[in-house]
Amino acid sequence: MLKHPIITLLTDFGTKDHYVASMKGVILRINPRCKVVDITHQVEPQDIVGGAFLLANAFSYFPEGTVHLAVVDPEVGRARKSILIVTKNYFFIGPDNGLLEPAAKKDGIERIVVLTDKKYFLPEISATFHGRDIFAPVAGHLSLGIAPPAFGKKAGDCERLDVGQPEIRGNRLTGRVIHIDHFGNLISNIEKEEFIRFIKDRPFLISAGKKMIQSLKRGYYEGNKNVPIALFGSGGYLEISVREGNAQKMLKVKRGDGVQISTKSQIPNPQ
């Protein structure tokens, strides 16, 4: 039995209904010592890619042994499997639709278990709310120290999202906006290492929406009001931001839109 069991929750359920509370109740009935921590419940309805991004960015800050329960589940009640992924340091529970995979892969997948043993489910399984009827009770039992193989058979693999990676063509690196945060910051899928490898100290232009940005800033404070800046955010991704403003509103960019980095080798490097 874990000394200080923690279960995190990430869903697209919102917080105005009784859905999340029902899940917490189910968990606490099984393990009243458990701490239940919300990651977020404001994933856009059915947005598996958005949920996967948030989970992959949050999970690693929690203590080893934390159970991460995530539900964005448009196919609930259908054939898609319910899974538990055991990784190097954590457990991930949810539908097998790609939601868990980016986080699990980042930590190192050690075992995938298909949740089939009904002993660990609620006695009655609805066709519409596996978060409450399957995932929450499994998470509760897991947090009590029940070994992963008890929950079902080992699976060889799990579903993966086709999220796309940044592409390089000639002197252009093209990524996409993968998340827009509460402040309107546009977070791209371009990681710092990839950017540095591509730029190799050459001058560059970053473009998003109809705006061009010529340099990288260190922090939001270096921007001027009403002028978009680029920087590497706290998750390590290239981010477009407007100091004390909202980049999404100013640039009228939505998730999935392109972010391009162009180098012009012929331009003398100003450094």
Place this chain on the structure above:
Amino acid sequence: MLKHPIITLLTDFGTKDHYVASMKGVILRINPRCKVVDITHQVEPQDIVGGAFLLANAFSYFPEGTVHLAVVDPEVGRARKSILIVTKNYFFIGPDNGLLEPAAKKDGIERIVVLTDKKYFLPEISATFHGRDIFAPVAGHLSLGIAPPAFGKKAGDCERLDVGQPEIRGNRLTGRVIHIDHFGNLISNIEKEEFIRFIKDRPFLISAGKKMIQSLKRGYYEGNKNVPIALFGSGGYLEISVREGNAQKMLKVKRGDGVQISTKSQIPNPQ
């Protein structure tokens, strides 16, 4: 003293102010071992009926002995009583305005106590915030194991909401939309048992807004995009839903609007 005391909170206070946190602070000052779990704080302002629905749908998933504290209280400071209801498995605390009654009745009411002993209140009682000044400290003390009769005199009854039940006239069963959830699902007050008893294997038509639905689905996944479906949701009520869409927006239905089931005995049963 309960080994793992839990207090749940349900209010119409929203989460942008300090109101909910003040209540949690008051509880934790009295019982720092207590787990405080939010059901929701997004009940529409003063919507007692909406709050009662959510409480009645969430309470039973929590461990026995949980204290459910609910505040939707347009008459705060006035003559309405403050009550504690002891039920078979739980405790309910809040204003005596019908908010607690549907949940308490479902679990089986054993005793109603009018909260009058000021020893268990904050020293100063405002006329505007009994959640903080009366209900939270009473819940805290109750979670310490203080016996219900200590808080005040026994009452014979409590207020009840006039929520209305589905009605049958001839071959028509008429219910109402009692909750619209985060996904736009329209949840009616027609329970599965009642529906089955009424239909008796006859063919039927369900109508809501200006849409007609001819069959029941098992889960959301059985629907086609942009076509409303009917199914029994996770709470056991007849629900109108649109797969990966929003039934409220599509059908332009609001809470209180009718949901009708018509049977036509003369239509040959397609089964």
Place this chain on the structure above:
Amino acid sequence: MLKHPIITLLTDFGTKDHYVASMKGVILRINPRCKVVDITHQVEPQDIVGGAFLLANAFSYFPEGTVHLAVVDPEVGRARKSILIVTKNYFFIGPDNGLLEPAAKKDGIERIVVLTDKKYFLPEISATFHGRDIFAPVAGHLSLGIAPPAFGKKAGDCERLDVGQPEIRGNRLTGRVIHIDHFGNLISNIEKEEFIRFIKDRPFLISAGKKMIQSLKRGYYEGNKNVPIALFGSGGYLEISVREGNAQKMLKVKRGDGVQISTKSQIPNPQ
């Protein structure tokens, strides 16, 4: 080591991203026994004054020894200091930009420490997210019982907000709306004692927006629908409210707008 350590969080981060959860994870890695309680994460982006008001109104309800961690931090990554303020009963952690000062002053400041010892930070400090990288780990360590002087050097003073106080000119007391709550109640910076001292039993008129109010009510319930009333709210401030309505929408007032009390000594006192 505190027996039941509590850390509260107040930020402008919203709840749709992974930011708040990352902070909670960091805290729980350091002190898994800690209770983390949200005050709110819906402070308007970069609104230090609004955050300071909520913190000053919530902090004192929590148990002695509670660590209050607050982040509204437009200058993150820049020169502004990171501080810990030790007060008579609490600890406050956050940026030195005035956010913590009103609450800390109310409780009685005993020591201000500039957070400089990197041993208590995350190994890598981003320029954009000190909430996760500096404040959360310091709060976690503090909740373990590490003494405040360990975190850095003592400072003589901290930043203060210029929030303005109500002003008296002749027979007029002018305050301002400092907070508008979830219900649309307009909360002014006029405290009950100041009001009573100014009025001295004389008749008065309260004006806000284009509405005039002639008397004080005790609670919301004393109002008539669609008529604004004035009362002292649960925080002790003069508040304009509309029973079962929304004063902000009716009066079209925004934060910072004036609230005036006029006395006319010549008018016979109706009492």
